[in-house]
Amino acid sequence: MKVRFIIPFIICIVMMIGSAGAVWGNASLLxxxxxxxxxxxxxxxxxxxxxxxxxxxxxxxxxxQAGYVQVQQLQRILEGELKYSAGMPEGWRVMEQDARFIEQTLISGATTADWLMEAARLRLATDALVRPEHALWLQYENIMLDDLSRVEKAWKRQTGDGAIAARAAMNSLQKHAERIEPSIAMMYGIMHGSELMERIRYTNQLLESKSLSALNADMVTHSLKSLKEAITRVYDQGGRADVLPAVAPLGAANPLSWTLFLGAIISAVLTYSGWRKYKTNPFGVKPLS
Structure with a gap:
């Protein structure tokens, strides 16, 4: 009666070997x-x-020299088929413009300050594509809100030069907004950040106005409030378009290996059950003659 546990034991061994082979074979195939x-x-x-x-x-x-080599390699990728696999078309166009500007600037022999901004814009945009949930440009919300807080404090100065001080403080906010412009366009389209840039332009125009009337002061205060709302809306999670993934992830599940593994478990249970019956009655039940 050893057959009670020998056959399930053999089946269990075969299925365990098959399960391991399926797993390693799949890895070998990949x-x-x-x-x-x-x-x-x-x-x-x-x-x-x-x-x-x-x-x-x-x-x-x-x-x-290194910058020129790298921007040329970057341009080849930007002009390839990758633009149809991830991100928004407007973002790719902005990145192409920045890359061309850097190339022309390096050829013309300009200084570092003339292409550092565009290099930073490209860095943030590509980072947003690779790791959208933890991108560097997401940190700029607090940075720009801090910039705006300094603008508001400068505007409220009682020394009579509030408009001049606020306009000077706006430079930092404008640079930060321009730096993340390609990232916003790449992730959500060019129109998503257009309100922010327009609010910055309008606020600068009011601060540069020679008229310091009460009406103008109220307009500046209202524009600063609207500017804060525009910054918040840029980072608002609601109503955003989903970014197209670059590639579909490979499926990790292997139905054959799971089937063999479960079969091995069932066979092991049957083997144990048969072995216990054999130990209890090793000679089986003989019919009476």
Whole structure:
């Protein structure tokens, strides 16, 4: 009666071996095609992010030769098919414009300050594509709100030069808004951040006005309030368009390996049950003659 547990035991061993083979075989299959998979959009996206980061470092250290090489490589990616796999078309156009500006600036022999802003814009935009949930440009909400707080404090000065001080403080806010403009366009389209830029332009226009009447002062106060609301709306989670993923993730589940694994468990249970019956009655039940 050993057959009660020997057969299930053999089946259990076979299924365990098959389950392990299915898992390792699947991994082998993926490794076989890894060169093909690695050349897909996600690798290009990662490469673009690396180039943008290196380009920013080159601009920060005024490494013109390295910057020129990197911006040319970045342009080849920007002009390729990747733009149809992720992000918004407006964002890709803005990035292409910034890359062309950097290339022309380096050819013309301008200084670092003339292409550092564009390098930072490209860095933030590519970072937003690769890691949208934890992108660097998301940190600019608090930065711009701090800028606006300094503008409001300068505007409320009692020394008679509030408009001049507020206009000077607006420069930092405007630079930060311009820096994240490609990121907003890449993630949500060009119109998503247009209100912010228009509010900045209008507030600057009011602060530069020579008229310091009470009506003008009220308009400045109201414009600063609207500017704060515009900053908040840029980062508002509601009503945002979903970003197209670069690639679809590979499925991790393997039905065959799960089937063999469950079969091995069932066979192990049957083996244990048969072994217990054998220990209780090793010779089985004989019929009476």
């Amino acid at each position: 490794s076989q095609y890894s060169p093909v998979l690695s050349s897909g959009p996600y690798k290009q996206l990662t490469r673009m992010d690396e180039l943008a980061s290196s380009l920013y470092q080159a601009a920060y250290t005024n490494n013109r």
